[in-house]
Amino acid sequence: MPSNVATLDTAPDLPHVEADTARLMNWLTCRAAPVPLRLAGHDWRARFVPPDGAIAARTAQGYAFTLGTRHGRICLDVASERTLLGVPGAAEALPVLLRHAIMADACADVAAAVGAVQPDALTWHPAPAAWPSNLAALGVELTRPGAAPLRAVLQFEAPERLAALPAAPPARTAPWLAALPAPLAVRIGTTTITVGEMREIEPGDIVSIERWQSQAGALVVRCATGQRGMTWTAVAEGRRVTALDDITFLHGAHMADTHPEGHRAAEPGAPADIPHPDAAQATLSHLDGLEVELRFEVGDVAVPLAELRAVKPGYVFELPQPLKQSEVRIVVNGNRIGTGTLIAVGNRLGVRVATFAAGDA
Incomplete structure (x- = not known):
C-alpha cells in the first residue's frame, strides 16, 4: 500500500468546501441582489459569480486585508487591476507599496461603506508575513454602462458575514417550467x-x-x-x-x-446473522x-x-x-x-x- 495516502479532506490538490459554505455560495450566486459599489470614482454593480481559478491563482498580485481579526484577499485579472489603478501599462511592475496605496484609495468609498454597517475596521496589508491559504473563494463581477466588466475573486475567512446582504426579488417562474x-x-x-x-x-x-x-x-x-x-x-x-x-x-x-398479516417486517434493531471472521468465504452459488x-x-x-x-x-x-x-x-x-x-x-x-x-x- 502506498505510504503517502491522505484523506480527501487533507489532499492538497483537491479543493474542499464545507457544506455551510457551499450553501452560502449558492445563495450569493443565485439569489443575492446586485451590490452597488463606488470604485475609482465610478458607480458599479457587483454580483457574485463562480470563481475563476486563473484569477484566484494570482495570489502574489492579490490585495490582502483584514476585517477586524478576519483575513481576506482580493485578486483581480490583469485588465481589471489596470482599470482600478488607472495604469494603462503593466500594473504589476509598480512597487508593491505604491500599488497597494493606489488600490486602497480606489476602494476608499467601499471601505467607508463597510465601516458604516459593522464595527470592524477594514485594513489593507501590502506585504503580509503569513496569510491563510484555505480561504473560501467567491467570484465577483462588477459592471457599469459603457465600461468593460471587472472580474475578481474575493477570498474571506468569514464568508458567513456575506449572508447579511439583501436578497434579490423572487424570480418570476417561467411558463415552460410550470x-x-x-x-x-x-x-x-x-x-x-x-x-x-x-x-x-x-x-x-x-x-x-x-x-x-x-x-x-x-x-x-x-x-x-x-x-x-x-x-x-x-x-x-x-x-x-x-x-x-x-x-x-x-x-x-x-x-x-x-x-x-403473514408478511411482517423484521423488527428495527433486530440482530442480524453475522458470519464469523474465520468462516470460509461464500462461493458464488451461495448468492442465490x-x-x-x-x-x-x-x-x-x-x-x-x-x-x-x-x-x-x-x-x-x-x-x-x-x-x-x-x-x-x-x-x-x-x-x-x-x-x-x-x-x-x-x-x-x-x-x-x-x-x-x-x-x-
Missing part, C-alpha cells in the same frame, strides 16, 4: 424473493405480490416522483388515481410501515440465497410541475389506460428488470410476466 412534466411512478406493492428464485422466472409465469393494500374495493398505491422525491398515498380505481394525503418527501420505500425486493409499479405517467404543487387529499389524475390493462414494471433497486400485467389469483394480487431479465438479473 408545464414541465414530472415522471410519476404509481407503486402497487412489493415481493421479496431470493436471487435463485428470480433467475428462474420466465415470461408467462405469475409472480405473487406479497405486500399490497386495498380500500373499499380500490387498490391503495404510492405515487412518487423518484426514490428521494415527492410521494403520496392514493387509491387507484380504473383509470382514476385519487390522493389520500398530502405530499411528503421520503426515500422511495413503498408502504414501509404496512405489512399485511440472497433476498431481493421486487417492486411493482405503473409507469408512463407524467404530471406538470404546476399540478404537483396542488396535490392534496382528493386530487385526481388519470392513468393512460385502466390499471388492470396497464403495463406493470418490475423493478429491483431502481432498475427495471421486467414487465407484466396485473391479475387476480384468488383473493391475492399477482403479475403475469411478459418480459424478464432472468438470466442477467
